[in-house]
Amino acid sequence: MLACNNATTATKANPVAAAENMQQQNFALLATAKQLIKEGDLIVRGGKDFSSRFVKEINKLDKNYSHGGIAVVKNGEIYIYHIIPDHSKQNDRVRLEKLDSFCTQFDNTDFAIARFAIDSTEIKTFIGYLDAQYNNKVPFDMVFDIADDKALYCSEMIAKGLALSTKKRIVIPLDTLNDKSKYKLIRMYYKVPEERFANMLVIPIDHLFMNKHCSIIKRFSYLQQP
Numbered sequence: 001m002l003a004c005n006n007a008t009t010a011t012k013a014n015p016v017a018a019a020e021n022m023q024q025q026n027f028a029l030l031a032t033a034k035q036l037i038k039e040g041d042l043i044v045r046g047g048k049d050f051s052s053r054f055v056k057e058i059n060k061l062d063k064n065y066s067h068g069g070i071a072v073v074k075n076g077e078i079y080i081y082h083i084i085p086d087h088s089k090q091n092d093r094v095r096l097e098k099l100d101s102f103c104t105q106f107d108n109t110d111f112a113i114a115r116f117a118i119d120s121t122e123i124k125t126f127i128g129y130l131d132a133q134y135n136n137k138v139p140f141d142m143v144f145d146i147a148d149d150k151a152l153y154c155s156e157m158i159a160k161g162l163a164l165s166t167k168k169r170i171v172i173p174l175d176t177l178n179d180k181s182k183y184k185l186i187r188m189y190y191k192v193p194e195e196r197f198a199n200m201l202v203i204p205i206d207h208l209f210m211n212k213h214c215s216i217i218k219r220f221s222y223l224q225q226p
Helices: 002-013 015-036 050-058 120-135 154-165 180-190 205-209
Strands: 042-047 067-074 077-082 095-098 108-116 175-177 200-202 214-221
Touching: 015 108, 015 214, 042 050, 042 205, 050 205, 067 120, 067 154, 067 205, 077 120, 108 205, 120 154, 154 205, 205 214
Parallel strands: none
Antiparallel strands: 042 067, 042 108, 067 077, 077 095, 108 214, 175 200
């Protein structure tokens, strides 16, 4: 008991050291993840910002994650293909971002590695599809039109890449957005009239990995400051 009290007192007496220790433990999670990730893996993360909290609520079965991307290895380093909105329009297109930045502990509470049941040929086609979206600078789909391939959102891009690479063996199911309590939140963030979202077909993040074609390899939760 005395030892525990001394440890608690030491932590309170030196909050800077405690914060540094927490950061180091969180960095170690990323190091572990890098040993597990394979090309073509789905990497999902749970953001801390307002829009991430909203996106999590659209999920049906697993509300831990708000964004996802696909891992690719370039020059021995892991990068993530993904797309998020940029209201400044300076980087409003498909991105290729290092894993460390994509899963940074400073912007996220959690992340996970998931793996699709696809073979090496399918993975190559999948990555080729993502390369093309990146090279063509495909923009973020601010109106979430699933029928239009000229602009994409993250789960839409991944689902369409999977369907292409597996010749529709893997088709991620759509969901109908019919919860009116969320329409105003969408309008606030995406600047789209509520009427546009009524009964709209969308692909929630959890639909990507909560299905028979995908398995969670490992979940990671960052330590948070009290």
